[in-house]
Amino acid sequence: MSYGLTKEEELLKSSVADFVRQEQSLERIRELREDEWGFSRDIWMKMAELGWFGLFFPEEWGGFDGTFKELVIVMEELGKGLMPEPFISTILVSGNSILLGGSEEFKNEILPEMIEGNLIMAGGFAEMQSRYYLNDVCTVAKEKNDDFFVSGTKTFVEAANSADKFIISARTSGGQYDDCGITVFLIDAESDGVSLSPVITMDGIKRFHVAFDNVKVGADKILGEKDEGYQLIKEVVSRSTVGLIGEMLGGMEQAFDIVIKYLKQRIQFGRPIGSFQALQHRCVDMWMEIELSRSAVLETALQFDTNADSREITLSIAKARCSNAYKHIGSEGIQMHGAIGLTDECDIGLFLKRAKVAEVTFGDADYHYERYERLTSAMN
């Protein structure tokens, strides 16, 4: 365990960086707005071939037993390119749900297919009213004989229209806010009673509200234990958040790079605007936020790798910091660009939009302050 990168980690970092440079121009983000899937299947398969989907999964299902540190290395580079492929929804949320909650049969059937890129899954734990609280579940699953009948709506589900399977939380007992009584189901996308309504979101990634109307699911499609799903989805979302903050770190670095380049090249009053101290000092504050975020992301990954007692606390520190920092870089970036920063052709706006979506994914800064307070008072 170390803060610096090993040779292998350096190699991984540069291979992802090379790939992003080759395959991704930010122009693709604009083109994909019109695309049905919102991402490229071709690039998805290439990512699979490079082995990145298996990086964090055990060898027995075709993975490489990687570390969280490697996860953030990959995510940081993907984040620099604003890669729209549904890595978090399919690999992190859904893949971890199967890994941690699936039977041996499910793992054998699903994980190798997912790792090879053939299977797209979408995780849906959020609802209209739940904001970031995974225990707030109104979607119900009623048990009849050996089947369950699921009714309710999951919100902002990424890549739902390309997904073969959904992984969702539903209430099998207890009240709306109870930790107990939540069950996680694996549902075929083609089941009767599933309908999608597209939601156009700021970053251009395809998201859907997915409605379940009395959808029949067999009892054998439960992940983890019945009524005990809360622990499972908490762990899945924590792991996925480690990936997300890695992505956010990469995004803010790239956005900052764009800003600095612009300040060096834009001439006003006969000199580059980057020579004005009013802007320079604000840039230094932006840079410090990135460095603090980098420290927090790295520390989180290392603590997840050693399963440290404080890992969840550190995760909240990091997500709160990255949420504020990414937004800050994007917002200052637009201001420093001036009017051109408001245009769609200028790249900086893409980053602010992604920052705002990433901020409200898995909890914004206010949520994580509150979560930190809960976790630290439990420890004291």
Added chain:
Amino acid sequence: METDKELEEFRLEVRQWIRENKPEVVGDFGTPSYYKWGKILYEKGWAVPSWPVEYGGSGFSPQQLVIFQQEMMAADAPALRSTGVNMIGPLIMKLGTDWQKEYYLPKIPSLEHFWSQGFSEPDTGSDLASLTTEAVLEGDEFVINGKKIWTSYAQYCNMMFLLVRTKTGEKKQDGITFLLLDVDQPGVELHPIKLIIGKSEFCETFLNNARTPKRNLLGEIDQGWKVAKALLANERVGILDRPNLVGINLDRIKEYAKKVVINGKSLFHDPILRRRLTKLEMDQACTRFTNNRIIAALSQGLAPGPEAAFAKLYSTELGKRINDTMMGVMGPDSQVFIDEKSAEDEMEISRLFLFAYAATIAAGSSEILRNIISKRILGLPSV
């Protein structure tokens, strides 16, 4: 490299030794308890732990050094003054003559020499290179005339390293020379400056035909600016070792709040205070994580890069916010300035609050550090 087990044993050994040997209270430089503690460290061979063994260092590995510093911090045990240990000492090792090394270095751990820093002048603050104190070589001696200011603790020091002008060139950075000076002489007069905290930490130093032999020239004549720049990076790291300069311990705020009931409600359970503390704790945690990165880079033999300027800038600004929060928690009691009950070596919160401003001004003000980072790291153009 040591195994984890060996490092843990080392940690316990250091902890136990400090517990058994440190006086209960160790005051700031100038108080009797400070000298007593310094002598104990010297006799143990731990006065200048980071130095090479030949000059009195402890021979610790980088990991052991980190552990040693962590244990000292945790026990509120101050290290010897940074001005000698981290600033002029290493500089003499790097650039000094054999005579300078042999004569000056051993006198730092043995407490024979205490060094002050003569850089700033009344008209030369952040624009350090515009200094005008003049030195003229007469025979084998430099004769120095001018005024230095903010010479920290100069009243307790017997040596000073200073920047003087030996030539007026086109560029103000040219013609500056770095000299070592014995201050126990008639040409040097010290006037302590009373600060807003009520004490005198700094002096104004008058140099009227002060003399120093030519062998006290460090580096080359007229090339002192380069020497000074190397020194300032060390000064910034040194500031972080001083708890008084980076804000009080956040636990102190909580302990205080636990005892306060405002209009029937416990302040400790006030959600607004809790949220303020959460944000401060998170900020502090992120600086700790950044320090871990710096330590990792150091132990791999990499030089601490921009992180030193960054750590100083962020931590000292954070320190002011922390102290201000403590003042708010104390409410009306925060205005108490000199408390009769407080021990001689202790500072009241109100004085710590005021003193923390020194940290964001000394060793490169926050604004100067932003200039440096903007130019050297971000590569933004100068005017």
